[in-house]
Amino acid sequence: MMNSADAATGAAVIVDDLHVKRGGTAVLDGLSLAVPSGAIVGLLGPSGSGKTTLMRSIVGVQVVASGSIEVLGLPAGSAPLRTRVAYVTQQASVYDDLTVRQNLAYFRRVLGAPASDVDRVIERTDLGTVVDRLVGSLSGGQRGRVSLAAALLGEPEVLVLDEPTVGLDPVLRVQLWELFRSLADDGATLLVSSHVMDEAKRCDRLLLMRDGELLADDTVEGLLAFTGTDDVETAFLRLIERGAPDLPSREPDRPRRARHAAEPEEPEHLDAADGEVSPGTSPGTSAESGPEATR
Numbered sequence: 154m155m156n157s158a159d160a161a162t163g164a165a166v167i168v169d170d171l172h173v174k175r176g177g178t179a180v181l182d183g184l185s186l187a188v189p190s191g192a193i194v195g196l197l198g199p200s201g202s203g204k205t206t207l208m209r210s211i212v213g214v215q216v217v218a219s220g221s222i223e224v225l226g227l228p229a230g231s232a233p234l235r236t237r238v239a240y241v242t243q244q245a246s247v248y249d250d251l252t253v254r255q256n257l258a259y260f261r262r263v264l265g266a267p268a269s270d271v272d273r274v275i276e277r278t279d280l281g282t283v284v285d286r287l288v289g290s291l292s293g294g295q296r297g298r299v300s301l302a303a304a305l306l307g308e309p310e311v312l313v314l315d316e317p318t319v320g321l322d323p324v325l326r327v328q329l330w331e332l333f334r335s336l337a338d339d340g341a342t343l344l345v346s347s348h349v350m351d352e353a354k355r356c357d358r359l360l361l362m363r364d365g366e367l368l369a370d371d372t373v374e375g376l377l378a379f380t381g382t383d384d385v386e387t388a389f390l391r392l393i394e395r396g397a398p399d400l401p402s403r404e405p406d407r408p409r410r411a412r413h414a415a416e417p418e419e420p421e422h423l424d425a426a427d428g429e430v431s432p433g434t435s436p437g438t439s440a441e442s443g444p445e446a447t448r
């Protein structure tokens with residue numbers, strides 16, 4: 154099986170031996186992985202397994218203790234990536250007192266995207282019937298789509314989406330996954346987190362996480378074959394029973410570091426509580442309180 158983490162070419166994101174502490178506790182402890190270009194990669198794992206922390210690290214809004222993260226060949230969070238990487242957080246934080254169109258027009262200007270982009274993303278996210286409504290009057294699912302629309306402004310090459318389908322009905326979930334697929338078909342790379350294991354089958358590759366560790370980095374078919382199971386949920390349980398991590402796809406010359414080896418000291422520049430990076434890397438982008446479309 155291919156180990157995407159080691160395929161230096163064709164990877165949009167390469168994470169190597171990443172250590173992150175939050176609240177003084179090791180949350181990611183030596184994580185290495187890669188996200189292939191033009192693919193939809195599902196980031197799955199139970200609540201608290203570190204999915205959001207990994208995504209925050211990849212978009213450059215999380216202080217990391219050690220390790221490296223390369224996005225499109227550049228260090229995560231570096232200035233040239235601001236218009237090339239979009240981040241949609243779990244919490245919608247578009248402006249409630251502006252209409253859909255006003256929100257998108259605002260973010261469009263901040264990003265320096267072409268004016269025609271507003272209509273393009275409205276159409277792509279199927280928001281045409283609510284463009285003149287205040288965002289505060291929309292349903293949760295609609296607000297989420299406004300966030301996604303904002304993230305699509307400027308046609309970012311990498312989209313990092315934190316649980317974008319939470320709270321959506323099955324029809325909307327299917328529509329959203331169809332949109333993700335069309336974005337990938339157009340060449341975008343998508344990293345999409347989810348609790349919902351049955352969404353895994355819509356992904357080109359899966360990263361299964363538990364307790365800040367990677368249990369698997371494989372295709373759905375590869376994962377099912379390796380675990381001898383029929384569905385991803387059972388495969389996940391099987392990996393836990395087997396005492397994973399023992400990644401099937403990892404190459405022998407890249408041994409996985411022992412879980413508690415080389416625990417780094419917390420760097421001096423970490424914020425006291427959490428290791429948040431200050432806002433300011435992109436328009437309205439604080440780590441957890443800014444607009445969810447973060448560049």
Ligand SMILES: Nc1ncnc2c1ncn2[C@@H]1O[C@H](COP(=O)(O)OP(=O)(O)OP(=O)(O)O)[C@@H](O)[C@H]1O
Pocket residue numbers: 175176177180198199200201202203204205206207348426427
């Ligand atoms: N601001 C914070 N301060 C301290 N610890 C935090 C903070 N945010 C998250 N953590 C801890 O980091 C760990 C990983 O959290 P994270 O949000 O990355 O997990 P997750 O897999 O995204 O969870 P969920 O699916 O519930 O969103 C958890 O143990 C969590 O309690």
